[in-house]
Amino acid sequence: TGKEIIDRVLLILQIFEHHAGSIEAKLQIELARLKHQLPLVKEAIRYAKLGELHGFLGAGRYGYERYYTMLRMKEARIRRKLEEVRKTRMVRRMRRIKMGYPHIAIIGYTCAGKTTLFNKLTANSKPVGPEPFTTLSPKSSRIELDGVSAIVTDTVGFIRDLPHEIIEAFYATLEEVSYADIILHVIDSSKPLNYIYKNLAEARRILSHIGVQGKPSILVLNKIDLLDGYRDVLEQVKGVKEDNEVVIPVSAEKNVNIEQLKKVLADMLKGRSLGTNIRT
Incomplete structure (x- = not known):
């Protein structure tokens, strides 16, 4: 044929x-x-x-x-060649640390809206698309949140049951997450709850595998504009969140609650208690 x-x-x-x-x-x-x-x-x-x-x-x-x-x-x-790339990235990372910039990593499954959120936070115009894997290598940009400067990195999207050959080959992307001070975990809230739960569990497993546990994290329930009402999904996800996580519903595409997300990020960067004065 x-x-x-x-x-x-x-x-x-x-x-x-x-x-x-x-x-x-x-x-x-x-x-x-x-x-x-x-x-x-x-x-x-x-x-x-x-x-x-x-x-x-x-x-x-x-x-x-x-x-x-x-x-x-x-x-x-x-x-x-990849080791040379990693060394170059390490030099840049050390320079950022020396300048006192905290690091925010955006993670999530493919098509969850990570890059759209990255663009909203940084005023960039990184390519976005409905197909998976629009982002294949880390992209970083500096942002200013209530007088605090930080570096935001968009990473390659997770995919469930990703073959180990691909996970190891893309170690350089996952490595960026391991050095983050705050993690923004973008979740497609328009998906069924069992899909959200499975992806959340798998993402936590991947983070644990690369040594990322207990870091301040925001579960960003994205695409709430596609739901008739997001309160039920919000409460369900709140019920399975961990102590180091807060949940914020947003629509990166429609610019809904993005300012609230920035406020929470600013509070976290300033070292305030996780969850203080957060309206969800």
């Missing part, structure tokens, strides 16, 4: 590749692709040694072994 058949990992990477705008994102995608290919080639070598495969790359198992060696060398080169 002429149709290409690919697995889930390669499909996700193709979507990533469509949106990749930075050298770092392209390197991360290529690394993930290599990590996915290497076990397959290694298995092919095993079958070739058993005599069950013939003639691939013109030399049976020797062709596979050459190909495997070539992929490992390419993987090493990409890792070195």
Whole structure:
């Protein structure tokens, strides 16, 4: 039929590749692709040694072994380049810390409205879209909240059951979250409650995996303009929030409660008690 058949990992990477705008994102995608290919080639070598495969790359198992060696060398080169990127980011991060700028990280699942919120908070015009993975590498901008300066970073969207190859390849993005002082967790409130609960639990698991626990966080219930009423969703999410979290309903698209969110952020940045004078 002429149709290409690919697995889930390669499909996700193709979507990533469509949106990749930075050298770092392209390197991360290529690394993930290599990590996915290497076990397959290694298995092919095993079958070739058993005599069950013939003639691939013109030399049976020797062709596979050459190909495997070539992929490992390419993987090493990409890792070195990504390490240089991480070192550069670390230098920038240390410079921000030295200047006294606290760091706010925006996280959430794909299509929750993270980048729209980032644009509202920073007055930027980062590309947004209804399709997943519009953001593939961290983007930071300085903001001023009631006289307090801070750095806000938009990160790549989570996806449930993301293959481990992709999670590891995008470690540089998750690394930004681990250094944040405050986390804005954007949630699509227009989704069913069981979907919200599952995504919330999975996001907490990912944060725990990268060593982010107990940091001041705001659960941003976004897209409330798509609901007939958001009070029920708000109360339900409040019922499962953790002690370090507050819940704020907003519509980033319609600019609803954005000023309230900024006020809460300013209070948190100034070191006031979490939850003080917060109207939800």
